[in-house]
Amino acid sequence: MIELEGVSKVYPDGTEAVNDIDLNIGEGELCVLLGPSGCGKTTTMKMINRLIPISGGRIYIDGTDNQELNENELRRNIGYAIQEIGLFPHMTVAENIATVPSLKGWGKEKGRERAAELLDLIGMDPEEHMERYPAELSGGQRQRVGVARSLGADPPIMLMDEPFGAIDPITRDRLQDEFLKIQAEIQKTIVFVTHDINEAIKMGTKIALMKDGELVQYSSPAELLSQPKSQFVRDFVGADRTLKSMRLIQAKEAMKPSPISVHRDSDVDHVHERMKEEGVEYLMVTDEEDRFIGWVEIWDLETNEVDSITEALREDVGSVNLETPLSDALSVMLEEDVANIPVLEEDGKLEGILTFNDLQQVIGETYTEKGGGSAIPG
Amino acid sequence: MTGKRIMSFVLIFVMVGLTIYYTFYGAQGWYSPATGQEMLLRTWEHLKLVGIAELLAIGVGISGGLLITRPGLKFLATPVTAIANVGLAIPPLALVAGVSPFFGIGPRPGIIALFIYSLLPVLRNATVGIEDIDRSVIESARGMGMSKFQIFRKIELPLALPVIVAGIRTSTILCVGTAAIAALINAGGLGQIIMRGQSVNFVALMLQGALLTAALAVTLDLLLSETEHALTPRGLQLNKETE
Numbered sequence A: 001m002i003e004l005e006g007v008s009k010v011y012p013d014g015t016e017a018v019n020d021i022d023l024n025i026g027e028g029e030l031c032v033l034l035g036p037s038g039c040g041k042t043t044t045m046k047m048i049n050r051l052i053p054i055s056g057g058r059i060y061i062d063g064t065d066n067q068e069l070n071e072n073e074l075r076r077n078i079g080y081a082i083q084e085i086g087l088f089p090h091m092t093v094a095e096n097i098a099t100v101p102s103l104k105g106w107g108k109e110k111g112r113e114r115a116a117e118l119l120d121l122i123g124m125d126p127e128e129h130m131e132r133y134p135a136e137l138s139g140g141q142r143q144r145v146g147v148a149r150s151l152g153a154d155p156p157i158m159l160m161d162e163p164f165g166a167i168d169p170i171t172r173d174r175l176q177d178e179f180l181k182i183q184a185e186i187q188k189t190i191v192f193v194t195h196d197i198n199e200a201i202k203m204g205t206k207i208a209l210m211k212d213g214e215l216v217q218y219s220s221p222a223e224l225l226s227q228p229k230s231q232f233v234r235d236f237v238g239a240d241r242t243l244k245s246m247r248l249i250q251a252k253e254a255m256k257p258s259p260i261s262v263h264r265d266s267d268v269d270h271v272h273e274r275m276k277e278e279g280v281e282y283l284m285v286t287d288e289e290d291r292f293i294g295w296v297e298i299w300d301l302e303t304n305e306v307d308s309i310t311e312a313l314r315e316d317v318g319s320v321n322l323e324t325p326l327s328d329a330l331s332v333m334l335e336e337d338v339a340n341i342p343v344l345e346e347d348g349k350l351e352g353i354l355t356f357n358d359l360q361q362v363i364g365e366t367y368t369e370k371g372g373g374s375a376i377p378g
Numbered sequence B: 001m002t003g004k005r006i007m008s009f010v011l012i013f014v015m016v017g018l019t020i021y022y023t024f025y026g027a028q029g030w031y032s033p034a035t036g037q038e039m040l041l042r043t044w045e046h047l048k049l050v051g052i053a054e055l056l057a058i059g060v061g062i063s064g065g066l067l068i069t070r071p072g073l074k075f076l077a078t079p080v081t082a083i084a085n086v087g088l089a090i091p092p093l094a095l096v097a098g099v100s101p102f103f104g105i106g107p108r109p110g111i112i113a114l115f116i117y118s119l120l121p122v123l124r125n126a127t128v129g130i131e132d133i134d135r136s137v138i139e140s141a142r143g144m145g146m147s148k149f150q151i152f153r154k155i156e157l158p159l160a161l162p163v164i165v166a167g168i169r170t171s172t173i174l175c176v177g178t179a180a181i182a183a184l185i186n187a188g189g190l191g192q193i194i195m196r197g198q199s200v201n202f203v204a205l206m207l208q209g210a211l212l213t214a215a216l217a218v219t220l221d222l223l224l225s226e227t228e229h230a231l232t233p234r235g236l237q238l239n240k241e242t243e
């Protein structure tokens, strides 16, 4: 979809910002350009939509050399979002979002419809926000509108330069999640610039790590973590790459499915017997609809006079969802000081159990599989 | 805004009232004030001086000011703005006096002096209005595929408009005051009455000219600040409110 062939940039003042980069970004891919400040990420990105003229090499978009296209046409078909957002302060949210549709001559009505649709997509009520001005929005809302605007004419390709860079960590995290959800739906080909390794791992299907204008490693996030090609990559990724790689694996990939559980109406003695048989000290309890509601402990059943499971039930215990990253699951385990944790569906239905051992094993496998065995701690 | 508006109305009312009073009841012994007819004539002359100079200044100032923000000419923006700022520090009296050795006396050299002086704020504000637009706004416009002309018309011009009108307002007010001084080189206008009052040392005559000049300045300021407000895009007015 986007191919960079030996691309270089030398600024008029002689700065060699980008040096002979080859990059092949497939359709539907979210390629993160990652690297320290000044390594040439923005320059590389802006050569794709020709905001910065190229000094050497070629860039093909869908097989066509981008120099052969009309520069404004080219840009209208590539979504563009930047950290500073650059909303037009004298235009309403709707007008801002409909900028490219209007440039493409869609007509006012269609542009407004599109704006409403996109506001819906980014989780802002169209009724309430269409006629507002940028000055009447919060920082996070502006950032969202900026992203919506870049999606205005439904371009197949998007360029995003630190689009979530200037907001507080909590909002940023939420916007990232929202954007990933949207991307799963719209499947754009995206070039995403950031210097934040965590953001890169979270957002990217591919990461292009750059240093001093050169491409150092181009691989999937998991591979970047498990098989750093050089000391620079290792340093940039950070000493905690084991932990980081846990962010890439979801609970459902590591859990044991269909765990043993008992119904809350079960007979106490019966449950006690069962626990002894299975040799477990804890057991998960579910309700009529197989939803997880808590644990029972064997000594509660032995020492205390309990007549029903409900009486012995320990509620208020942690759980994770199928999609929870292992890193978060680990945090929950540490916080709750438990070695097992139930994995639930969105509606609370018990799907599996995740143990501390499972975590260790999965990480071990990822590393040995990909040849980075030395990274397993302990 | 409204407070200022009320103040302006009161001022205009008082000043015009006093002028009328002196015109009809200002006679003292040998001295008589300017007649109503002369007052009207001088006011008309004054407005003509200001109007012609200001229209020229607006035409030249805006087009020049905008032109030097365009790519190829951008290098001119900083020096021109600096010159305009320095130029405004020259006292109007010096300028008026400085023009006459080259252009003689009468309304024409008066207009030339007024034009030069009025040009500076208009020119400066047109340039600054464009230059002060947030760079990221222009960049995102470019990134979305707006042509240079579309960026100018849809983004730069509306965003710079309030600043440009503010320049016109400053310029016009300065021009009304300077026009009174232009009477020194016999350009006509209300300054003639002030000067005559001075030469015969008759206060009522001086006040007739001075008060009406001031009333003119306040009136034009009021009109132009309303215009400025009307031409400020709503999204920018909100900005000001929250600041």
Ligand SMILES: Nc1ncnc2c1ncn2[C@@H]1O[C@H](COP(=O)(O)OP(=O)(O)OP(=O)(O)O)[C@@H](O)[C@H]1O
Binding pocket: A011, A012, A013, A015, A016, A017, A035, A036, A037, A038, A039, A040, A041, A042, A043, A044, A195
């Ligand atoms: N217009 C310019 N003229 C000259 N040099 C420039 C220009 N723009 C950028 N550079 C230089 O080119 C290099 C790469 O800049 P670029 O903006 O691409 O970096 P970046 O990776 O995006 O950095 P950051 O993370 O700080 O945004 C830097 O050394 C920078 O100083």
Ligand SMILES: [Mg+2]
Binding pocket: A041, A042, A043, A161, A193
């Ligand atoms: Mg950058």
